[in-house]
Amino acid sequence: MENQALIAVESGRKAVSEKHIKDYQENGFVKVSNLISRECALNFREYSKNLAVDNVNGRDHEGRLNQIVNVWQIDDVMKELTLKEEFFSIAEQLSGVPLRIWHDHILSKAPKNELATEWHQDQAYWPHQNSKNSISVWIALQDTTVEMGCMGFIPKSNIFDQLRTQELDNSRSLYTIEPELEFMEKRIVPLKAGDATFHHGRTAHRGGPNLLDEWRMAHVVIYMDKCTEFNNGSHIITNQLIEDGIEVPVGKELNQTIFPCREVLKTLKDDLKKDFSGKKKWRSLYK
Numbered sequence: 001m002e003n004q005a006l007i008a009v010e011s012g013r014k015a016v017s018e019k020h021i022k023d024y025q026e027n028g029f030v031k032v033s034n035l036i037s038r039e040c041a042l043n044f045r046e047y048s049k050n051l052a053v054d055n056v057n058g059r060d061h062e063g064r065l066n067q068i069v070n071v072w073q074i075d076d077v078m079k080e081l082t083l084k085e086e087f088f089s090i091a092e093q094l095s096g097v098p099l100r101i102w103h104d105h106i107l108s109k110a111p112k113n114e115l116a117t118e119w120h121q122d123q124a125y126w127p128h129q130n131s132k133n134s135i136s137v138w139i140a141l142q143d144t145t146v147e148m149g150c151m152g153f154i155p156k157s158n159i160f161d162q163l164r165t166q167e168l169d170n171s172r173s174l175y176t177i178e179p180e181l182e183f184m185e186k187r188i189v190p191l192k193a194g195d196a197t198f199h200h201g202r203t204a205h206r207g208g209p210n211l212l213d214e215w216r217m218a219h220v221v222i223y224m225d226k227c228t229e230f231n232n233g234s235h236i237i238t239n240q241l242i243e244d245g246i247e248v249p250v251g252k253e254l255n256q257t258i259f260p261c262r263e264v265l266k267t268l269k270d271d272l273k274k275d276f277s278g279k280k281k282w283r284s285l286y287k
């Protein structure tokens with residue numbers, strides 16, 4: 001993508017209010033309106049849609065969701081969005097701890113895709129220990145209504161912090177694992193283009209079916225605690241690092257270059273060009 005014109009990331013906001021922080025701390029998720037401008041969101045929508053449609057290697061989760069992982073390492077345009085410092089700062093304001101980027105992903109749902117991404121928590125899929133505050137920002141790249149497959153959340157479900165992984169194609173999987181969750185309130189959160197939700201790694205959520213004729217495009221950046229350690233679990237991101245010959249010691253901090261904390265963000269872009277030149281491949285596997 002060397003000659004690709006960059007898309008300016010116009011931040012709608014640089015900080016969140018005390019109310020956002022309180023809501024997030026209470027419920028395990030919060031909606032943040034106007035995280036980026038509408039125009040910026042729509043520009044990224046077109047760009048990322050072309051990547052998703054062209055991406056034959058993007059993982060298709062039994063037809064329900066197409067996912068391109070770590071796109072920021074292989075595409076300079078998307079990197080501008082993923083590395084936006086304001087998102088990082090807001091994630092730290094909400095979680096209240098220093099963080100690192102775990103990975104990003106483009107999550108797209110094809111038109112007339114009637115399959116939901118069923119209720120699940122993210123954390124159980126990750127090879128992490130010592131990470132109690134992981135947080136994802138899910139940015140709507142177009143107006144994302146219920147009909148288009150917006151996200152839904154179970155407030156306070158992050159109190160269940162020991163659950164095993166759930167099946168994304170089974171609407172009852174989460175409830176089978178923790179029956180109490182079936183009776184807890186569900187909140188469906190339609191978003192306008194440029195709005196976002198931030199959710200905790202243990203907050204149960206679901207992406208609805210896309211009943212419309214348009215692609216549903218979202219860009220997601222996941223942050224983990226800065227002190228997160230590798231627990232030797234199998235995961236596409238760490239498996240790939242190991243395959244690339246990078247050391248990932250068990251029980252030690254995940255502090256490799258691709259997991260930047262905020263202090264190194266500014267210097268990162270040039271370093272990454274060096275580190276990843278010649279290694280442009282699509283990496284895509286869920287969670």
Ligand SMILES: O=C(O)CCC(=O)C(=O)O
Nearest residue numbers: 107117122138207208220
């Ligand atoms: O976009 C979706 O439909 C699901 C998103 C999701 O599961 C996530 O961001 O963790």
